[in-house]
Amino acid sequence: MTSSSDRSPAVDVQGSKSYEIRTYGCQMNVHDSERLAGLLEDAGYVRAPEGADEADVVVFNTCAVRENADNKLYGNLGHLAPKKAARPGMQIAVGGCLAQKDRDTIVKKAPWVDVVFGTHNIGKLPVLLERARVQEEAQVEIAESLEAFPSTLPTRRESAYAAWVSISVGCNNTCTFCIVPALRGKEKDRRPGDILAEIETLVAEGVSEITLLGQNVNAYGSDIGDREAFSKLLRACGKIEGLQRVRFTSPHPRDFTDDVIAAMAETPNVMPQLHMPLQSGSDAVLKAMRRSYRQERYLGIIEKVRAAIPHAAISTDIIVGFPGETDDDFEQTLHVVREARFAQAFTFQYSKRPGTPAAEMDGQIPKKVVQERYERLVALQEEISWEENKKQVGRTLELMVAEGEGRKDDTTHRLSGRAPDNRLVHFTKPDQEVRPGDVVTVEITYAAPHHLLAEGSVLDVRRTRAGDAWEKRTAEKEGKAAQSAGVLLGLPKIGVPEPLPVAASGCGRD
Numbered sequence: 001m002t003s004s005s006d007r008s009p010a011v012d013v014q015g016s017k018s019y020e021i022r023t024y025g026c027q028m029n030v031h032d033s034e035r036l037a038g039l040l041e042d043a044g045y046v047r048a049p050e051g052a053d054e055a056d057v058v059v060f061n062t063c064a065v066r067e068n069a070d071n072k073l074y075g076n077l078g079h080l081a082p083k084k085a086a087r088p089g090m091q092i093a094v095g096g097c098l099a100q101k102d103r104d105t106i107v108k109k110a111p112w113v114d115v116v117f118g119t120h121n122i123g124k125l126p127v128l129l130e131r132a133r134v135q136e137e138a139q140v141e142i143a144e145s146l147e148a149f150p151s152t153l154p155t156r157r158e159s160a161y162a163a164w165v166s167i168s169v170g171c172n173n174t175c176t177f178c179i180v181p182a183l184r185g186k187e188k189d190r191r192p193g194d195i196l197a198e199i200e201t202l203v204a205e206g207v208s209e210i211t212l213l214g215q216n217v218n219a220y221g222s223d224i225g226d227r228e229a230f231s232k233l234l235r236a237c238g239k240i241e242g243l244q245r246v247r248f249t250s251p252h253p254r255d256f257t258d259d260v261i262a263a264m265a266e267t268p269n270v271m272p273q274l275h276m277p278l279q280s281g282s283d284a285v286l287k288a289m290r291r292s293y294r295q296e297r298y299l300g301i302i303e304k305v306r307a308a309i310p311h312a313a314i315s316t317d318i319i320v321g322f323p324g325e326t327d328d329d330f331e332q333t334l335h336v337v338r339e340a341r342f343a344q345a346f347t348f349q350y351s352k353r354p355g356t357p358a359a360e361m362d363g364q365i366p367k368k369v370v371q372e373r374y375e376r377l378v379a380l381q382e383e384i385s386w387e388e389n390k391k392q393v394g395r396t397l398e399l400m401v402a403e404g405e406g407r408k409d410d411t412t413h414r415l416s417g418r419a420p421d422n423r424l425v426h427f428t429k430p431d432q433e434v435r436p437g438d439v440v441t442v443e444i445t446y447a448a449p450h451h452l453l454a455e456g457s458v459l460d461v462r463r464t465r466a467g468d469a470w471e472k473r474t475a476e477k478e479g480k481a482a483q484s485a486g487v488l489l490g491l492p493k494i495g496v497p498e499p500l501p502v503a504a505s506g507c508g509r510d
Contacts, residue, residue, distance in 0.1 A: 206469020
């Protein structure tokens with residue numbers, strides 16, 4: 001899966017320097033951070049103790065889609081400046097979309113930064129760090145196009161049982177609110193054989209759930225000239241022995257074709273769950289956003305999915321207060337929400353993204369109006385989410401046990417897991433051992449707007465290879481922690497692959 005010829009040579013780090021990665025933005029950035037961690041560990045770095053605030057190298061993997069993204073970055077960099085001055089040898093690197101956009105500006109505003117790298121050349125990070133150390137000056141290297149598909153890079157996966165698998169990078173759409181195509185470039189697809197080979201390798205390592213990842217995942221095939229490539233890929237995933245769950249994010253309504261719906265319905269390990277961004281229910285706003293579908297088309301897709309997969313949970317993204325949005329436009333969004341009955345919606349107040357056409361449009365909506373509309377939308381969706389969750393009460397579901405998703409599990413003596421449709425379920429902890437990655441069968445007894453409860457006894461526990469993989473990884477980490485002089489790797493936090501949909505922020509919002 002890793003080809004040394006496709007990336008910079010490893011750099012040996014003397015004395016096992018520690019690193020910390022701070023990740024902002026979408027799922028693509030989260031997965032890129034797994035690669036950055038893999039590159040650094042391949043070069044001899046070790047993860048800094050969690051919360052210790054004493055890493056030798058701090059890497060910011062940035063997002064550029066929010067109006068105040070640069071303010072947040074420079075604030076964090078300013079916080080680190082005195083620490084860096086007090087610790088000779090400490091290094092700071094800035095990568096991701098904001099680095100791709102701002103380039104030399106970062107070093108001018110924060111001259112204590114050692115490395116700036118872009119979205120297309122994350123594989124250069126270890127070499128750039130070493131070059132900055134030797135030459136004692138900042139290294140800024142921004143590639144204009146993809147040098148090698150990033151999945152050829154080493155990856156430090158943050159979960160033993162679930163994994164991201166990139167099928168494409170970049171995007172061919174021109175949405176007026178989104179700067180992603182300018183920063184990540186045109187869509188580039190991986191060969192199907194390479195994708196399936198990576199999945200098979202992951203399954204052999206114990207992974208039982210994969211999420212196919214792309215800026216516009218169901219446009220897959222446009223770069224290789226096959227309009228049905230994505231549905232074929234889903235069906236091929238169904239033939240991989242040991243692969244229990246397949247998810248994907250994020251599709252675009254324009255490219256959501258009937259062959260994809262059929263593949264979802266007819267492939268048993270493709271989960272009955274769909275995250276499909278709406279953005280607005282108004283045809284006029286969709287046109288201004290340069291979204292190539294309209295309300296009727298969107299609701300038609302929902303209807304077809306529900307006909308083919310009756311228990312599918314559908315979620316979405318919605319932007320409130322786009323420039324020029326009238327009260328009538330907003331009412332159309334509420335209408336679609338009522339008709340679609342989303343299990344969950346990630347709602348955002350429009351914010352200017354520097355460099356996008358929408359930022360310069362007339363008709364910017366006053367903050368007070370946007371806030372009022374936002375609150376009405378959230379209240380409506382909360383009501384619908386609760387009603388849809390109540391329909392789950394009495395159902396018997398298989399859950400994949402999750403790690404770190406139930407914040408109150410220790411005090412409530414529960415564990416947490418994800419249903420096939422991705423709903424979060426907290427369940428009574430059984431007497432026998434249950435590990436993340438194992439599968440339990442429960443009966444739903446209570447519904448809240450954002451989670452379900454199974455308060456009775458667990459009906460069945462199935463130990464899995466994924467649970468074995470989690471147990472092995474945990475034992476290895478504990479062993480390393482015991483052997484090293486105070487270097488505690490700890491349970492990973494950044495980028496744990498959350499079953500879809502994650503809080504779709506920024507460039508994940510296609």
